[in-house]
Amino acid sequence: VTTEERVIAQLAESNPMPDSASPTAQERAEAERILRRVLDDAPRPPRHTRRRPPLGILAPVVSVLVVIVVAAVLLRTGSSPTATGVSPSGGLNISLTALPTPQTPRVTATAMSREIAVLRRRLRSVWHGFTVSQSGAAGIVVTLPKAAVAQRRRIEDLITQPGQLRFYDWEATVLTPNGRTVASQLLAQDHAALLASEGANHGPGPPGAGGMPLYDAVALAAKQPLRLGRTGARLGPEYYLFGAPGSPACAAAERQWGVARPIPGLHCLLAGPLDLGASVSRRQAIDALAAQVPTGVNASQGQVRAVPQGTAVIQAEQLRAADPVPIISPTAEFFVMRDDVALAAADITHPKAGLDQSGQPDVTFGFTRAGRAAFERVTKAIAHRGANVSVAGTTVNQHFAVALDNQLLTVPQIDFRPYPDGIIGAGGADITGGFTRQSARDLATELRYGALPLAVRVVR
Amino acid sequence: MASQFDRRGAFEELFSAHYWAVRAYVLRRAPSASAEDVVAETFLVAWRRLDTLGEDPLPWLLGVARRVLANQQRAERRRGALTTRLQDLLAGQTPGWEPPAEMSDELAIAMVRLSPHEREALLLVAWEGLDPARAARAAGCTPAAFRARLHRARRHVAATLADSTIATPPSIAGESS
Numbered sequence A: 001v002t003t004e005e006r007v008i009a010q011l012a013e014s015n016p017m018p019d020s021a022s023p024t025a026q027e028r029a030e031a032e033r034i035l036r037r038v039l040d041d042a043p044r045p046p047r048h049t050r051r052r053p054p055l056g057i058l059a060p061v062v063s064v065l066v067v068i069v070v071a072a073v074l075l076r077t078g079s080s081p082t083a084t085g086v087s088p089s090g091g092l093n094i095s096l097t098a099l100p101t102p103q104t105p106r107v108t109a110t111a112m113s114r115e116i117a118v119l120r121r122r123l124r125s126v127w128h129g130f131t132v133s134q135s136g137a138a139g140i141v142v143t144l145p146k147a148a149v150a151q152r153r154r155i156e157d158l159i160t161q162p163g164q165l166r167f168y169d170w171e172a173t174v175l176t177p178n179g180r181t182v183a184s185q186l187l188a189q190d191h192a193a194l195l196a197s198e199g200a201n202h203g204p205g206p207p208g209a210g211g212m213p214l215y216d217a218v219a220l221a222a223k224q225p226l227r228l229g230r231t232g233a234r235l236g237p238e239y240y241l242f243g244a245p246g247s248p249a250c251a252a253a254e255r256q257w258g259v260a261r262p263i264p265g266l267h268c269l270l271a272g273p274l275d276l277g278a279s280v281s282r283r284q285a286i287d288a289l290a291a292q293v294p295t296g297v298n299a300s301q302g303q304v305r306a307v308p309q310g311t312a313v314i315q316a317e318q319l320r321a322a323d324p325v326p327i328i329s330p331t332a333e334f335f336v337m338r339d340d341v342a343l344a345a346a347d348i349t350h351p352k353a354g355l356d357q358s359g360q361p362d363v364t365f366g367f368t369r370a371g372r373a374a375f376e377r378v379t380k381a382i383a384h385r386g387a388n389v390s391v392a393g394t395t396v397n398q399h400f401a402v403a404l405d406n407q408l409l410t411v412p413q414i415d416f417r418p419y420p421d422g423i424i425g426a427g428g429a430d431i432t433g434g435f436t437r438q439s440a441r442d443l444a445t446e447l448r449y450g451a452l453p454l455a456v457r458v459v460r
Numbered sequence B: 001m002a003s004q005f006d007r008r009g010a011f012e013e014l015f016s017a018h019y020w021a022v023r024a025y026v027l028r029r030a031p032s033a034s035a036e037d038v039v040a041e042t043f044l045v046a047w048r049r050l051d052t053l054g055e056d057p058l059p060w061l062l063g064v065a066r067r068v069l070a071n072q073q074r075a076e077r078r079r080g081a082l083t084t085r086l087q088d089l090l091a092g093q094t095p096g097w098e099p100p101a102e103m104s105d106e107l108a109i110a111m112v113r114l115s116p117h118e119r120e121a122l123l124l125v126a127w128e129g130l131d132p133a134r135a136a137r138a139a140g141c142t143p144a145a146f147r148a149r150l151h152r153a154r155r156h157v158a159a160t161l162a163d164s165t166i167a168t169p170p171s172i173a174g175e176s177s
Helices: A003-013 A025-041 A055-077 A109-124 A149-160 A191-198 A214-222 A248-257 A282-290 A369-389 A437-448 B002-029 B032-048 B058-079 B082-091 B105-112 B116-126 B132-139 B143-162
Strands: A092-099 A131-135 A139-144 A165-169 A238-243 A268-275 A303-307 A311-315 A334-338 A348-355 A361-367 A398-404 A407-410 A429-432 A455-459 B171-174
Touching (some): A003 B116, A003 B143, A092 A109, A092 A149, A109 A131, A109 A139, A139 A149, A165 A369, A214 A311, A214 A334, A238 A282, A248 A268, A268 A282, A311 A407, A348 A437, A348 B105, A361 A369, B002 B032, B002 B058, B032 B058, B116 B143, B132 B143
Antiparallel strands (some): A092 A455, A131 A139, A165 A398, A238 A268, A311 A334, A361 A429
């Protein structure tokens, strides 16, 4: 069978509405509505109209006929009359508990209604046919009658992302193991700086492009000076609790969380990261970490590390969104960044996933007035640096980074040749390349719906 | 008076026989929000032309739905933002076809690159399951022209699939610049 012959078969498999699907009660009601609508709108037959019978006589007869025919349509096509709420395929029910966050310290009725509104918006952009309802003071139930069990993970991820989105000047903020920024070492051709800036095979950002294990990243981050400013994403330190390599505590964590066997010599994460805001003492933070440790482990068996305000530890990009590497995985990689946020979620508007001119998946977005100014400022700095470090005929483009909470999402380059003074944000911006259509849609969704007021945890 | 009822009866028979096929055709090509209008408009045209319909009206109905859909998308584009229109102009392509989520990226890219005629030819066969003779009537062309279109479309898609490379590193650029 040639590729050419397979085209039709491949297309048939991607049919969004196979003929076999049987209509739901709602769809049958829609059919009835449309038939009524057409008959109401329909003009009397043209030309050979005879004398119109008096409407008073005709109307009841016609409507009886309409009812009979509509019933016939419905009986003929309807085949699942018993289904109420849950489709034959099963569907999904996801129960959630809302938890306070530093920004919303109490679970109030107002916070719950905002939470539910944001969850609905998030779901609506990727899903049709669902309900989100409150159950009790802090419970939320999401019902997706059309979802398959295999989609549970992705939907749960979408729901539970708290959604602190930040944009950075990549090379100016990411640090090499010596604690200096990548940007400051590019002209010196420092090996670690070049690797973080240009990446190995897939550009900067993914694993294998200068990231480090979590413990090393946190240790480096913890050594950074406190940098106060209004541009950081956090107002206080971020706390971690680690177990020593090969310790009983690490073995307990491994049992409890089912992580792959730790690489010998690596510390393991016992609790955290915890961002408790500005006014929490170290003692209180340790108590909060202690509440998270695996069963049978005492918090005193671990080492507490605090990343000061002004520095962030961010996980490398996920290469496979469907199968993300969790933070506790021994193979996860992290970058240490100066937490100088160039733009936040509130600065951008109308994010949209689509296809660019060459048919590749892309994500486009616009800016608020403040966002546009900030975007032009940061892209100008990035483009100028690209020109500066491209010596002797080389092209060393510099990058912009998008992170969601502690997760790097994408690190697109800015080509300084067409954009020598950065990107004018008047018509918006367009990130292209490296996306699948699903990952483009996921990014657009994250860009669109910023933070949830409350954290949510899935109840099993 | 008899003719009035015959006409309604004939129409309702047409509706019950083909409503789901027309609706599926529209939903496969347009977001569900506007589908109801397109389906209603299609059957309204069918009501007016009821006397001229032949033995096998489905291909004709799909052809009407295609034109109603195109008109609606043109109207939407007129209402759309300037940047969107500029983007479409710059891209030199007819917008208005959004690949379904079920489609692989490689196939979606290949389909987007086809001309609207070629794309429609493939979809009428693959999604509506029409044979080339009926599909030609839905597409509004002769069977010979349709077979040529279908052949060209399949060759283009197969060629794009053969050398699809989507692993370029991401870059960020300005819109409509």
